[in-house]
Amino acid sequence: MKHLTSRDNALFKHLKALTTSTHQLRKAGQALLDGVHLAQAYLDAQGTPLQCVVSERHFDHAEVVPLLRRVPDDRVVVLADALFAQIATVANGIDLMLVIDTPQGKLPARVDTDCIILDGVQDAGNVGSILRSAAAAGIPHAFLATGCALAWSAKTLRAAMGANFHLNIVEHCTPELLLPRLAVPLLATSSHADAELYDVDLRGPVAWVVGNEGAGVGPAWMAAVTRKVGIPQPGGLESLNVGAATAVCLFEAVRQRRG
Structure with missing residues (x-):
């Protein structure tokens, strides 16, 4: 020693x-x-x-x-x-x-399973919270676009509580690099949604893209979204924290797939 x-x-x-x-x-x-x-x-x-x-x-x-x-x-x-x-x-x-x-994630040639895409999520605590929810929900892949907080910073790691070691985390992903590989529907939450989350069929694999705390999902990713969904908020608040919104979406899929 x-x-x-x-x-x-x-x-x-x-x-x-x-x-x-x-x-x-x-x-x-x-x-x-x-x-x-x-x-x-x-x-x-x-x-x-x-x-x-x-x-x-x-x-x-x-x-x-x-x-x-x-x-x-x-x-x-x-x-x-x-x-x-x-x-x-x-x-x-x-x-x-x-x-x-730092573990180096691998970008699959084809993504046909559930995954989470982070687009410009800048707060390390939010990134860690999302990774933690993703791992708990059984999501295998987390793709972080350029502009996100470092997945391996001390603050992110603390918030993730060990989730990093149960995910394939790939940083610096771009739409040009990732979108051609996606073989599952791409969903995003939006205030201009086509349907409410609880009315959408989530029994099959999906990719969720979650955006910046202030600006939301960027135009390049949003243009590729298959469906925009809304989270009902009867309390009347304008929006949820990105980490909370992501957890709601991921675990609605878990709920639908039970049994």
Whole structure:
């Protein structure tokens, strides 16, 4: 095991850069999983991380010890408490962090199953919430268009609660790249809908495209939509949060397919 106590150490500088810049995450092709829950989810789904970083004070923590046993000793880094405090992304959490290579999703030649397409969803919390709902609903693919928040940022990962490891996530998708591959109807929610969600047959595979928090689905994607659906809102509010609206749509399909 490595024991780091100096802020001048090259590894610590690298860790700090990853926690403060999504640009550095993209450049390095790495992600940080902060906390016991995300570490557990990754170890269960993916295997061995590049590194496991733990603070001195939590090295013997009851929830940390079983996880450390699953990581080779030469990949464990013990940080002085003051150093870990500078890279922690969770307040008052357990000081455990995994460094991983960012999983690279694969764009299928033909998409004939359920999928979710995110078009310019900029808030990382919303992206994480949508990924979490998609994984819970059994959606296999999540395609993120350019302009979306990074699927592997700390905030997205926290909101997704491990869902990233159960989805094929492909970032930087364009309509030109993805639409010719879609072999399922493309649906979107809209205030100018053809039908209400609960009246639409969702028993077969569909692709859902969800748009930017303010502008909604962009023209290029909307032009390809097979059907626009509306979510009934008897309370009279103007609209739902994009994460909530997506969850409603995905689980209406789950409801229809039961039995």
